[in-house]
Amino acid sequence: MNLTLDRTASTDAPILDVLAERWSTRIFDPVAPLDEAALASALEAARWAPSANNTQPWRFIVARRGTEAHAAVVATLVGFNQSWATDAAALVVFAATTEVDGRPQHFATYDTGQAAAHFTVQAHASGLHTHQMGGFDRAAIAAAFGLGADITPLTVMAVGALGDVAGAPEPLRERELAPRTRRSIADSLVGA
Amino acid sequence: MNLTLDRTASTDAPILDVLAERWSTRIFDPVAPLDEAALASALEAARWAPSANNTQPWRFIVARRGTEAHAAVVATLVGFNQSWATDAAALVVFAATTEVDGRPQHFATYDTGQAAAHFTVQAHASGLHTHQMGGFDRAAIAAAFGLGADITPLTVMAVGALGDVAGAPEPLRERELAPRTRRSIADSLVGA
Numbered sequence: 023m024n025l026t027l028d029r030t031a032s033t034d035a036p037i038l039d040v041l042a043e044r045w046s047t048r049i050f051d052p053v054a055p056l057d058e059a060a061l062a063s064a065l066e067a068a069r070w071a072p073s074a075n076n077t078q079p080w081r082f083i084v085a086r087r088g089t090e091a092h093a094a095v096v097a098t099l100v101g102f103n104q105s106w107a108t109d110a111a112a113l114v115v116f117a118a119t120t121e122v123d124g125r126p127q128h129f130a131t132y133d134t135g136q137a138a139a140h141f142t143v144q145a146h147a148s149g150l151h152t153h154q155m156g157g158f159d160r161a162a163i164a165a166a167f168g169l170g171a172d173i174t175p176l177t178v179m180a181v182g183a184l185g186d187v188a189g190a191p192e193p194l195r196e197r198e199l200a201p202r203t204r205r206s207i208a209d210s211l212v213g214a
Numbered sequence: 215m216n217l218t219l220d221r222t223a224s225t226d227a228p229i230l231d232v233l234a235e236r237w238s239t240r241i242f243d244p245v246a247p248l249d250e251a252a253l254a255s256a257l258e259a260a261r262w263a264p265s266a267n268n269t270q271p272w273r274f275i276v277a278r279r280g281t282e283a284h285a286a287v288v289a290t291l292v293g294f295n296q297s298w299a300t301d302a303a304a305l306v307v308f309a310a311t312t313e314v315d316g317r318p319q320h321f322a323t324y325d326t327g328q329a330a331a332h333f334t335v336q337a338h339a340s341g342l343h344t345h346q347m348g349g350f351d352r353a354a355i356a357a358a359f360g361l362g363a364d365i366t367p368l369t370v371m372a373v374g375a376l377g378d379v380a381g382a383p384e385p386l387r388e389r390e391l392a393p394r395t396r397r398s399i400a401d402s403l404v405g406a
Contacts, residue, residue: 035258066227135327167405213359
């Protein structure tokens with residue numbers, strides 16, 4: 023356990039503790055059981071995200087460690103992600119209904135990002151850690167889980183308890199303790 | 215003021231109050247000044263959203279009521295949105311860097327959705343209301359604000375104080391008081 027690990031963002035304006043303290047670990051506890059109540063709350067938070075015309079384009083695959091589904095998701099991850107994400111108690115695929123009756127859904131990806139953000143905020147509030155990954159084989163996920171062409175897998179989120187940071191291999195520990203950085207808000211303003 | 219208006223979601227699992235209570239109003243106070251501190255906190259929350267390889271693809275245009283920028287954004291909104299969103303103290307355009315050095319950025323839209331979600335969560339915690347719109351002329355926004363081809367406007371968010379729901383025109387009041395609904399989580403699970 024790393025109860026003293028403080029990854030709180032150094033913010034320029036006050037924000038909710040849960041938003042400042044949330045970060046994306048790569049060091050998960052490989053044996054701690056999944057907190058099912060916390061997972062249910064995180065999914066529920068995702069459920070109540072806003073979306074264009076309330077279309078709710080998000081779709082989820084929840085793969086728990088030790089199941090065939092988990093092994094199938096792990097097999098789609100690129101090597102570096104496999105090396106640490108396999109430890110997480112769950113891998114949650116965030117997918118979107120990107121097509122309905124042949125019509126592209128222009129806000130499906132954006133809105134699924136919103137649902138994922140709600141998930142992570144609630145997960146952290148409930149004591150879970152999360153890390154989203156883009157490095158996986160989308161076609162392999164679609165094939166393994168029989169997804170139709172209208173559903174696009176977007177990210178895989180590792181979800182679970184924080185692992186032993188001090189005892190983690192050097193490359194992971196180093197990344198974990200590196201300062202958290204973001205561009206300033208001023209540098210994100212355009213068109214002014 | 216509508217201090218007794220309760221739009222709290224009826225959740226199947228406990229979630230943070232701010233996530234349950236956040237909803238997308240269409241009734242903004244047309245005269246209340248913008249709470250600049252709350253806006254700064256909401257932008258700061260967006261700043262600390264996660265993104266693929268920390269690319270931070272989000273870009274913002276902040277258009278305050280009474281400015282030329284505000285009028286320019288209003289002019290791009292489709293008619294129904296114009297009818298209510300013009301009242302909001304600010305219109306914030308969420309755009310994404312969808313291309314870098316000619317390479318498409320596959321997670322830019324999703325990650326900007328995450329930043330928008332962080333913004334809305336913090337905004338509501340800070341007493342602001344928000345409503346995201348997809349109904350606007352993207353090309354007109356790009357032209358009005360001189361955005362390059364690498365930046366794609368995704369949504370316009372109305373941001374401000376809640377208006378007088380009881381005194382609002384019938385079609386708006388009716389939508390405002392309609393029950394909030396979402397598909398069940400079970401219906402969002404795929405591939406199981």
